[in-house]
Amino acid sequence: MYFLYLCIMNEDFFNKWVSQLKKGTLSFVVLRILSDGREYYGYDLINEVKQKTEIEIAEGTLYPLMNRLKEEQLVASKWVEQGSGIPRKYYTITSSGMKTVQAMTGYWENLNKTINSI
Amino acid sequence: MQFKEITFTDSNAQRIYTDYINRVRTTVKVLGKENQQEVLLEINSHIYEGTIANPEGKPEVDQLLDVLEKLGQPELFLKPLVADKQLDEAVKTFHPLKIAKALILNIGNGVSYVVFSLLYLFLFSFLFLIIAKLVNPEKVGLFYHPDHVFILGMYTDANGISYAQYERLGGWFIPLMAISAAVLYILLTVSLRLKRKLSATIRK
Numbered sequence: 001m002y003f004l005y006l007c008i009m010n011e012d013f014f015n016k017w018v019s020q021l022k023k024g025t026l027s028f029v030v031l032r033i034l035s036d037g038r039e040y041y042g043y044d045l046i047n048e049v050k051q052k053t054e055i056e057i058a059e060g061t062l063y064p065l066m067n068r069l070k071e072e073q074l075v076a077s078k079w080v081e082q083g084s085g086i087p088r089k090y091y092t093i094t095s096s097g098m099k100t101v102q103a104m105t106g107y108w109e110n111l112n113k114t115i116n117s118i
Numbered sequence: 119m120q121f122k123e124i125t126f127t128d129s130n131a132q133r134i135y136t137d138y139i140n141r142v143r144t145t146v147k148v149l150g151k152e153n154q155q156e157v158l159l160e161i162n163s164h165i166y167e168g169t170i171a172n173p174e175g176k177p178e179v180d181q182l183l184d185v186l187e188k189l190g191q192p193e194l195f196l197k198p199l200v201a202d203k204q205l206d207e208a209v210k211t212f213h214p215l216k217i218a219k220a221l222i223l224n225i226g227n228g229v230s231y232v233v234f235s236l237l238y239l240f241l242f243s244f245l246f247l248i249i250a251k252l253v254n255p256e257k258v259g260l261f262y263h264p265d266h267v268f269i270l271g272m273y274t275d276a277n278g279i280s281y282a283q284y285e286r287l288g289g290w291f292i293p294l295m296a297i298s299a300a301v302l303y304i305l306l307t308v309s310l311r312l313k314r315k316l317s318a319t320i321r322k
Contacts, residue, residue, distance in 0.1 A: 042160060043167035059188045060195030063160060067199050079159070085122040086166040087159060 022055050027065060028108065029053055031101040034075060034093040041088040042066065066091060074100055121158055124166050128178040135165065135182060142192045146200060148219065153203045157196065164189060201227070209311040217307065230313060237306055244299035247271060248292050259285040 026049075033048045034040065040048065045066075046059050069075045074097035079087045093101070123139075126132045142161050146154045168185030169178070176184070189195070201223035208216035221238065224231045250272050251258040261269040261281040273281060287294060 041163065041167070043164050058190045058195060060190035060192070064195065064199035067202060071202070079119050084166065086124065086163055087119055088163055089160050
């Protein structure tokens with residue numbers, strides 16, 4: 001019984017780790033998506049995150065994140081009127097955001113190499 | 119930019135939507151009008167985009183419920199956004215109640231907010247001294263005599279010693295405490311404002 005306990009993966013610990021990792025990398029993922037230079041509105045951006053990654057985010061959490069990125073001047077936003085009368089808020093990456101995401105990418109690649117070499 | 123309500127053909131969908139939007143309104147009520155409108159417009163836009171993107175052709179109510187479920191509870195997911203915006207608004211207006219509320223919301227966001235909260239609480243000691251002076255004018259004040267006594271506040275004469283003759287401020291004590299509290303309040307609020315700006319600059 002004790003042997004069996006030792007062999008089973010600690011799923012709880014693993015799940016917590018995955019959840020922290022997803023939470024920690026969400027801003028990086030969003031900036032990477034925006035770095036293609038296109039304009040995205042919130043709902044659109046969430047779909048991109050879902051399509052390009054396997055991250056299942058609580059969609060509402062994107063909005064506080066976008067507000068934080070805007071405060072940091074990594075992204076800019078503008079409201080665009082729509083024919084439906086329900087405007088969209090479009091986000092674009094700023095030049096500071098572009099430089100930051102490049103630095104983040106470099107760091108991520110290094111970290112990946114280091115972990116793989118262990 | 120004006121808020122436009124989404125209209126649903128199904129009356130149940132309309133009720134669910136209205137209830138959700140009201141929850142968003144209540145959550146952001148503590149913010150200024152402009153910020154309230156900004157959040158409301160963005161959540162409304164998300165709901166609209168989500169409900170019109172219905173590839174499986176689900177009934178209106180089911181599609182709306184899916185969108186709202188994925189979005190989450192507004193009271194929870196909007197909490198960090200409200201905390202952030204509220205603190206920015208508070209330090210701009212110097213409004214004590216707004217600052218107190220914003221600090222409570224941000225207390226889990228770093229040690230510095232705990233320190234600021236404690237320093238703001240320290241302001242109450244001035245208020246306490248003003249009230250104490252009114253109640254017990256003999257034993258409250260600035261008592262000073264070189265190499266003998268220095269007390270700013272209240273003393274008890276348990277040993278039967280009185281320092282009343284060393285009181286230096288007299289009638290000026292209350293106005294000076296009030297001015298000190300006001301100056302400290304302004305200094306703290308300006309520092310909090312600078313801290314917010316500085317953190318953003320350092321992170322850039």
